[in-house]
Amino acid sequence: MENVPFVFRIRKSLSAKIIWTNAGIILLVFVSLxxxxxxxxxxxxxxxxxxxxxxxxxxxxSSVDNKLKDMGRVSLMTFSDKRTQEILRRYDxxxxxxxxESMEYLRGQYTSLISIREDINSVFIFDLDSLIFRHDNLDxxxxxxxxxxxxxxxxxxxxxxxxxxxxxxxxxxxxPEFMRYSAWLMENVYNKHCIYLVRQIKSFSPHExxxxxxxxxxxxxxxxxxxxxxxxxxxxxLLTEEGEIVCSEKADYLGxxxxxxxxxxxxxxxxxxxxxxxxxxxxxxxxxxxxxxxxGLVLMTRKEIALIEKAAMGxxxxxxxVFLLLLVLAAALTGRSVRKTLRxxxxxxDSMAHFNQKDMGRRFAVTTEDETGKxxxxxxxxxxxxxxxxxxxxxxxxxxxxxxxxxxxxxLLYLKNQINPHFLYNTLDTIRIKAELNGDxxxxxxxxxxxxxxxxxxxxxxxxxxxxxxxxxIQSYLNLMRYRYPALNCEYEIDENLLSVEMxxxxxxxxxxxxxxxxxxxxxxxxxIRLSVSRDGSxxxxxVIKVYDNGAGMSPEARKHLEDVxxxxxxxxxxxxxxxxxxxxxxxxxxKIYYPDTAGLSYHDNPEGGVTVILxxxxxxxxxx
Numbered sequence: 001m002e003n004v005p006f007v008f009r010i011r012k013s014l015s016a017k018i019i020w021t022n023a024g025i026i027l028l029v030f031v032s033l034x035x036x037x038x039x040x041x042x043x044x045x046x047x048x049x050x051x052x053x054x055x056x057x058x059x060x061x062s063s064v065d066n067k068l069k070d071m072g073r074v075s076l077m078t079f080s081d082k083r084t085q086e087i088l089r090r091y092d093x094x095x096x097x098x099x100x101e102s103m104e105y106l107r108g109q110y111t112s113l114i115s116i117r118e119d120i121n122s123v124f125i126f127d128l129d130s131l132i133f134r135h136d137n138l139d140x141x142x143x144x145x146x147x148x149x150x151x152x153x154x155x156x157x158x159x160x161x162x163x164x165x166x167x168x169x170x171x172x173x174x175x176p177e178f179m180r181y182s183a184w185l186m187e188n189v190y191n192k193h194c195i196y197l198v199r200q201i202k203s204f205s206p207h208e209x210x211x212x213x214x215x216x217x218x219x220x221x222x223x224x225x226x227x228x229x230x231x232x233x234x235x236x237x238l239l240t241e242e243g244e245i246v247c248s249e250k251a252d253y254l255g256x257x258x259x260x261x262x263x264x265x266x267x268x269x270x271x272x273x274x275x276x277x278x279x280x281x282x283x284x285x286x287x288x289x290x291x292x293x294x295x296g297l298v299l300m301t302r303k304e305i306a307l308i309e310k311a312a313m314g315x316x317x318x319x320x321x322v323f324l325l326l327l328v329l330a331a332a333l334t335g336r337s338v339r340k341t342l343r344x345x346x347x348x349x350d351s352m353a354h355f356n357q358k359d360m361g362r363r364f365a366v367t368t369e370d371e372t373g374k375x376x377x378x379x380x381x382x383x384x385x386x387x388x389x390x391x392x393x394x395x396x397x398x399x400x401x402x403x404x405x406x407x408x409x410x411x412l413l414y415l416k417n418q419i420n421p422h423f424l425y426n427t428l429d430t431i432r433i434k435a436e437l438n439g440d441x442x443x444x445x446x447x448x449x450x451x452x453x454x455x456x457x458x459x460x461x462x463x464x465x466x467x468x469x470x471x472x473x474i475q476s477y478l479n480l481m482r483y484r485y486p487a488l489n490c491e492y493e494i495d496e497n498l499l500s501v502e503m504x505x506x507x508x509x510x511x512x513x514x515x516x517x518x519x520x521x522x523x524x525x526x527x528x529i530r531l532s533v534s535r536d537g538s539x540x541x542x543x544v545i546k547v548y549d550n551g552a553g554m555s556p557e558a559r560k561h562l563e564d565v566x567x568x569x570x571x572x573x574x575x576x577x578x579x580x581x582x583x584x585x586x587x588x589x590x591x592k593i594y595y596p597d598t599a600g601l602s603y604h605d606n607p608e609g610g611v612t613v614i615l616x617x618x619x620x621x622x623x624x625x
Contacts, residue, residue, distance in 0.1 A: 019335040026330050030323045037319055038312070045312040046286065050275050053288035053301045056229050063225040064238070065294045067119040068197065071215040072166030074113050074120060075199040078213050081109065085203055088125070088211040091132050099132075106133040119221050121194065124176065124214040125201075126152060131178070132211075138175075138185060138218075146178040155212050158198045163241075163296055168215075170295060171196040172246050174255070176216070189251040190219040219254065222247045226299075233307050239269075239298040246297065269298060277305065446483050452476040464621070467533060467543075468499040470508050474531055477509055481516055485525035488516070493532035498543055503617050504590050510583030511547045511601075511613050519551030519610055527551050527610070541619045542598075550610040559603065566601055587615075594621055 078084050087102045094102060106125060114120045114135060122136035130148050161169045174192050175181060186192045194216050201211040226236050226247060238246040243259040243266055259266040265287065268276045273290040286308060289300035366376045436444035453476040471494060478490045512529065520527055527550045536542035554562065565581050569588035584601060591600045598616045606612055 018338045019331075022334045022338065023331045026327060026334065030327045034320060034323055042309065042312040045308055049286055049303060049308055050288060052231065053234070053275070053286075053303070054273075054290065056231065056234070057288060057290045057299045057301060059229050060226055060236075061290060061292045061297065061299050063228065064222060064297060064299075065292055067217060067221070067225065068165055068170065068195075068295055071120055071197045071217065072168050072199075074110070074123070075168055075197060075213050075215055076166075077109070077113065078125065078199070078201045078211070084109065084125075085201075085210070087132070088127050088201060089203065091127050092129065103133060107135065111135050119217050120215055121218045121221065122216045124216075125211065126155070126214070127211045128152075128209070136179065138181060138191065140175075140179045140181045143178055143180045148178060151176065151178050152212070155198055155214065158196070159200055159212070165197065165295055168197040168199045171198060172240055172244055175218070176214070188220065189254055190223050190247075192218075193247075193254045194218040195222065195246065219247050234301050234303045237300045237302075239300065241291075241296045241298065243269075269300065442483075446480065449476050449479045449483075453480065463505065464502040465505045466499060467494075467501050467503055470503060470505075471499070471531070471533070473506075474508050474512050477512060478516075478529060485516075485520070487524070487526040488520065489528040491528060491530040493530065493534070495534050498533055498535065501543060501617070501619060502621065504594050507587055507590065507615070508545065508547065510587055511615075514583060515547055515549040515551065515611075515613070519549040519553070522552035536616070543617050543619060544614065545617065546612050546614050548606065548610070548612045550606060550608050553605060553610050554603070562603060569600075591615060591617075594618075 078088075083105060087106065091099065091102060110123050110125075110133070114123060114137075121138065122134065124131060125133040126148075129152070131142070134142070158169050158171045161171075163170070172193075172195055175186075175194055197215040199213050200209050201213055202208060203210050222238065226238065230236065235249050237248045237253065237258065239258055240246060243257045245253045245256050245258055245261075248254065253261070258269075262280055265278050265280055268274060268278065268287070269289055271291075272293075273288075275286070275288045277284060277286055279285070280302065284305040285302040286305055287300060287302040289298055291298045366373050366380075433444075435447060453473065471492070475490075475492075478488075482488050482490065508531070512531070515529055516525070520529075528548070530546075530548040532544075532546045532548070534544055536544050562581070562584075565585060566588050569585045569592070588600050591598065595616065595618055598618075600615065602614050604612045604614065
C-alpha cells in the first residue's frame with residue numbers, strides 16, 4: 001500500500017468516500033443555511049421597510065388631513081358670524097365708507113384665524129357677483145383687467161364636485177388666476193401650486209346661497225408635512241383619486257398625472273392601501289401607498305430595492321465566517337467518527353478481496369451484532385441462496401421454453417382470427433360488385449356500407465383510433481339503419497379540428513345502437529339521431545361527445561336501473577345486468593380505464609323527448625410505458 005498513490009487510495013477507500021460525501025453534504029447544508037439566513041434577513045428587512053413606509057404614510061396623511069380639517073373649520077365661520085352674513089347680503093348696497101368698514105371687520109375676523117393656523121396661505125370671500133375680501137400671505141395684488149365672474153363660475157363648478165370635506169370641495173391647482181404675484185416668488189414651484197377648499201355660504205333665513213369662501217394652502221406647506229416624517233432614501237408622491245400629482249419631491253411632477261407619467265406604476269394603485277415592487281426610471285423600487293378616508297388623497301412612497309438589499313447584506317460577512325468555522329469543525333469530527341466506525345468493515349473487505357469462484361463454499365465468522373455483523377451474515381446467506389439458484393437454473397430454462405411455445409401458439413391463433421374478418425368483407429365487396437354489374441344500385445350501396453362497416457371494424461384490435469375513424473364507423477352503421485328505417489334522420493355536428501384526436505376504439509357504436517334500437521323503436525323509428533363532437537369551453541383539454549335522440553326516452557325505473565349499472569361497472573355487478581347492458585358496461589369500463597378522472601357515461605332527458613348520452617375524452621392520453 002505504501003507504493004499506491006495517495007489520490008488513488010482516496011478513490012478506493014470507502015471511509016474516504018463517506019468522509020468526502022459527508023463533507024459535501026455538510027457544505028451543502030451550511031451553504032443552504034447561509035442562503036436561508038440571508039433570505040430571511042432580507043425578508044425581515046423588506047417587511048421592516050414596508051412597516052416603516054406604512055407608518056410614515058399613515059402619520060403624514062393624518063397631518064395633511066388635519067390641515068384640511070382646520071381649513072374647513074375656518075370656512076364655517078361664515079355661517080356662525082351674523083355680521084359676516086349681513087355683509088355678504090348687503091355689500092353691494094353699502095356706501096363706500098360702509099364697505100371699507102366691512103372690509104376692516106372681515107380682516108380682523110379672519111386674519112387672526114389664519115395667523116393662528118399657519119397652514120392657511122390665503123382666504124378669499126365672495127358675494128354672488130364679486131370678491132369682497134381677501135387676505136394673502138404672499139402679499140400679492142389683484143389684476144384689474146380680470147373679469148371676476150369668470151372665476152365665480154369656476155367656483156360654482158368646483159362646488160358641484162361629488163366628494164365633500166367637512167362641507168367643502170377640495171381642488172388642486174395653481175394660485176388664483178385673478179391674482180398677480182412677483183416673478184421671483186413664483187420661481188418656487190411649490191408656492192405656485194396649491195390646494196383650494198371651496199364652500200358655499202348660505203344664510204339662515206331665508207336659506208339660500210349668498211356667497212362663497214375660498215381657502216388656499218400652497219404646496220410648500222404640504223411639502224413641510226411630507227418632509228416632517230420622511231426617512232433616508234425614501235421618495236414620496238401625493239396624488240388625488242384621479243391620479244393628479246399634488247406634491248412630490250420632484251417639483252416638475254406637480255400638476256401632472258401619474259397615469260400618464262408612469263402607467264405601469266399607477267395600475268397598482270387600487271383600493272385603500274397596498275405594497276408592490278415595480279421599475280421606475282430604470283430602477284427597481286419597493287412602493288407602498290394608502291388612501292385617506294377623509295380627503296381621498298393617495299400618498300405613495302418608494303425606495304430602491306438595491307438599497308434595501310445592501311442593508312440586508314450587512315451581516316452576511318460575519319455569518320459566512322461563523323458558518324465556515326463550524327463547517328471545518330463538523331468535517332473534522334465526522335472524518336474521525338467515520339474512520340473509527342468503518343474499521344471492522346475494512347477488515348472484512350480485505351478478507352473478501354481474495355475470494356474467487358473456487359470458494360463458493362467459503363463462509364465468514366460473525367463476530368459482532370452491529371451492521372458489520374449483519375453484513376457478514378447476509379453475505380453467508382447470499383452464498384447459500386446463490387447455490388440454490390444455480391441448482392434451479394435448469395428448471396427455469398425449461399419453463400421459459402414452454403412459455404415461448406405457448407406464446408407462439410397464441411400468435412398463430414390471433415393471425416388466424418385476423419384472416420376471417422378480411423375474408424368476410426372481401427367476399428361482401430365481391431357480391432357488391434356483382435350486384436352493381438347486374439344493375440341493382442340500392443343493394444350495391446347497402447353492401448358498400450356494410451363493407452365499410454366491416455373494414456373499419458377489422459381495426460377492433462387497435463387500442464386507439466382517431467375521432468375521424470369512429471365517426472366513419474358510425475356513419476356506415478347509420479346509413480345501413482336508414483335502409484331499414486327510411487324515416488330515421490341522422491345529423492352530425494363535428495368540430496373538424498378534433499378529427500385527428502385519438503380515442504378508444506369502438507366506443508360510440510354501442511351508444512348509437514342503443515339510441516336506434518331502444519330510443520326509436522317505440523316511436524316507429526321516426527326521429528333524429530345526432531352525433532356531436534366539440535371542445536369543452538371551460539377546459540380545452542376535454543372533448544365532449546354527445547349522442548342525441550328524440551325517441552321515447554326512459555322511465556324513472558329504467559333510468560335508476562341504468563344509473564346503478566353504470567355506477568357499478570367494473571365492480572360487483574350482477575351477471576344478468578351485465579349481460580343485458582353488455583354494450584354500455586363495456587364502454588363504461590373502458591372509459592374509466594383511459595379517463596379515470598371523468599364521470600364516464602351520463603344520460604340526460606331532452607325537453608322534446610328522448611335522451612342524450614354524454615361522454616368526455618381527453619385531448620391527450622398519458623400512457624404507461
